[in-house]
Every structure is written in structure tokens, then in C-alpha cells.
């Protein structure tokens with residue numbers, strides 16, 4: 001007879017045949033929690049695995065809008081409310097042409113366990129649209145966001161489901177979405193996080209994912225008595241997570257030599273300085289330009305349509321998107337003596353790459369632990385909104401750091417407890433799973 005885990009993986013394949021990203025994460029998580037399932041018959045008796053891989057609710061809706069020329073467009077909107085065992089559904093919204101149900105189910109499933117690791121009362125969700133924000137005017141973005149919210153509003157609420165940003169959704173989009181929600185509901189409430197600080201946002205939320213990722217890397221390095229000082233770091237992406245990862249790395253004395261976008265990679269052998277990063281922030285966040293433009297302003301090489309993974313480094317911070325590090329890239333990194341890979345993005349390393357990193361026992365920070373700082377500060381934004389209070393940047397940063405240290409400690413200890421010493425993938429998956437699964441059992445068959 002097949003083991004319980006294998007049966008459920010097979011069932012997931014049968015039920016979700018065209019969802020490769022979702023199946024990738026289901027397989028990765030279920031396979032790594034084997035020791036817990038084998039030691040505790042309660043999970044089998046409650047059929048927790050079959051229940052936990054099924055989203056509680058999936059909403060798909062039409063989003064009609066008109067462009068500046070008056071052409072009528074239609075996109076598909078989604079919200080996957082995956083699990084509410086630990087708190088209101090929580091997770092970002094992604095606007096990118098690649099968005100589909102498979103990608104959002106993978107993200108929402110991951111989010112469920114990530115949120116559990118933060119220690120805050122948050123369930124797991126993800127949503128978004130196949131809308132492409134590139135090349136759109138501010139007014140087009142606003143009309144799209146308003147139409148998107150005209151349906152989403154009935155499914156969310158500050159105690160029900162609290163969306164935030166992700167790829168293609170930053171401060172500007174959260175502003176338009178919030179304005180529309182408030183107008184429809186006549187209710188000023190903490191229904192979204194990532195708001196501007198003047199109207200309910202938390203200080204440090206924009207920085208949180210990148211800073212948190214670097215705090216996590218620091219903790220990993222401490223276990224081998226190293227620090228980030230003077231380490232050569234390569235970072236992919238140039239959006240929210242990448243920018244703040246680079247910012248913190250520079251502050252801690254590391255030398256960052258790459259950033260990228262979906263068109264290519266810049267390689268600055270002199271290192272990206274604080275001033276150069278400021279310029280990149282303006283390029284990306286205000287002018288919405290291409291990373292290639294960096295080479296017109298500063299001395300650097302540009303590799304069209306290339307990722308940074310063949311450039312020698314000590315530490316790599318994939319911070320763009322899923323499956324951006326293949327087995328070939330992983331081999332390149334190892335060949336070049338990279339000894340730390342920290343997942344700032346969600347599932348940036350494919351399954352084979354993760355397997356190789358674990359086999360070679362380099363320091364590997366899995367996404368649901370390494371990038372949990374963003375949602376952790378979102379949780380703090382919810383607390384501040386409920387209390388009608390505002391914490392200082394210093395207070396939030398201190399709490400963020402404590403949470404990242406606690407997540408690292410928990411993942412290490414859990415891995416060790418289940419005979420997987422040093423394997424933070426197993427540690428994160430087991431610790432996150434136990435918390436969610438135990439809450440589900442305690443709440444009955446719901």
C-alpha cells in the first residue's frame with residue numbers, strides 16, 4: 001500500500017492536473033514532513049493532508065476596465081483563501097501576465113505555513129490578476145484597481161481577509177485599492193496592508209521583506225561564525241524585495257554586484273553603493289524604467305536576458321520570482337563557491353536546485369522562512385490599525401529582527417528534533433505544518 005503522503009501527492013496530481021507550480025510546492029512540503037506524519041497517527045486519523053491541500057475558498061472573477069483610448073479590456077481576477085486555522089486570510093496580490101490559478105494556489109499554500117512561522121495570528125491567502133501593469137498610465141492602473149476591488153470587496157475585511165502587495169502591486173496600487181474599498185463600504189479600516197504611512201500604513205513595511213531576508217541570512221552565517229561584512233553578494237530582481245535586500249546588505253558592509261529585471265542583469269564589479277541604489281529606486285519606483293539604464297549612468301556590464309547566477313559570489317539572494325534558479329544555475333553557483341542561498345522571492349529555486357543545495361549542505365534559507373519579514377510587518381500593521389496607534393520605525397524594525405531570529409531558531413531546532421540537522425527546509429515545513437495542522441484538528445472537521 002502507498003504511504004499516506006504518496007497517496008495524497010497522487011490525489012493532488014489527479015485533482016489538479018494542470019497546476020505545475022501548485023503540485024511542485026505540495027510535493028516539496030509533504031515529502032519533507034514525513035517524520036511528523038510517521039510519528040503522529042492523529043494527522044492520518046483526521047485526514048489532515050487531504051484537507052490541508054484543498055483551499056477553503058477560491059474566487060475567480062471578471063475585471064472589465066477601459067484604457068486611456070477608450071478600448072474596453074477584460075482581465076481575470078483571483079483570490080485564493082487557502083487556510084484560516086490561525087487567523088484571517090492574509091497574503092499579497094500579484095498583478096503579472098503570468099498569473100493563473102496554479103501560481104496563486106502555490107503562493108497561498110506557501111503563505112499559510114510562512115504566516116504560521118511568524119508566530120502571528122494570520123491565515124494564508126493570495127490573489128491577483130493576469131493584468132500587466134507595464135506601460136500603463138497611472139489612470140489606467142487606477143481604473144483597473146477600482147474595477148478589481150468592485151468585486152473583491154465583498155470577500156475581504158479586516159477580520160476576514162487582508163490582502164497586501166506582491167509582484168506588480170506596491171504602494172500606488174494599494175492606495176487605489178484602499179480608496180475604492182473605503183468608498184464602497186463607507187468604512188475606514190485596516191483591510192489592506194502596505195498602506196502609505198500617512199493613512200494607516202506601518203513604518204518599515206516597504207523595507208520589511210528585504211531587511212528580514214538579510215536578518216535571516218545573518219542568522220544562518222552566525223552558525224558558521226561568519227558575517228556579511230565584505231561578502232560578495234549577488235541579488236536578482238530590482239523591485240521591492242531586491243531594493244531593500246541590497247540596502248540592508250550595503251549597510252552591513254557587504255558588496256552587492258548584481259541586480260536584474262525580466263529583461264536582463266547588471267553587473268557592477270565596483271559594487272552598488274548607497275547612492276547608486278537611490279538612483280535605482282527612483283528609476284524603478286518613479287520612472288518605472290529598465291535596469292539596463294543603469295549602464296548609461298554608471299560603469300557596469302549588462303547581460304541581456306540573462307540571470308545573475310553565473311557570476312562568482314559568496315552569497316546569493318534570489319529576489320525576483322519563482323523557479324528563477326534551475327539545477328544548471330545551482331551547479332554554477334556551487335562551482336563558483338557560493339555558500340549561502342537565501343530565498344527572498346517565493347520558490348525561486350526549483351525542486352532539483354533545492355535538493356542539490358541541501359545535499360551539498362550549503363546555507364540555504366527557504367522562502368517561507370527567509371522572506372517572512374514582509375508579512376510579519378503586515379501583521380504589525382494590522383495590530384497598529386486595530387489599536388489606532390503608530391509604532392516608530394525603530395520599534396517595528398526591532399520586532400521584525402526578533403521575529404526573523406525566532407523563525408531561524410525554530411527552524412533549526414525543529415530540523416534537529418526530526419533528524420535533519422541544519423536542513424532549514426525540513427525545519428520550516430515541519431514547524432509551519434504542525435502549527436496549522438494542530439489548529440485544524442482542534443477546530444474540528446470544518
Ligand code: NDP
Nearest residue numbers: 166167168209237238239240241261262320321345346374
Ligand atoms: P516587484 O514587482 O516589486 O519586483 C519584482 C521584480 O522581479 C522586478 O524586478 C521584476 O522585473 C522581476 N520579475 C518579476 N517577474 C519576473 C519574471 N517572470 N522573470 C524575471 N524577473 C521577474 O515585486 P516584489 O519585489 O514585491 O516581489 C519579488 C518576489 O518576492 C516575488 O516572488 C514575491 O512573491 C516575493 N515576496 C514579496 C514580498 C513583499 O512584501 N513584496 C513578501 C515576500 C515575498 P520586471 O520589472 O522586469 O517585471
Ligand code: 2IT
Nearest residue numbers: 091092164166374375378
Ligand atoms: O509573499 C508574501 O509574503 C507577500 N507578498 C506579503 C504578504 C503580506 O500580506 O504582507
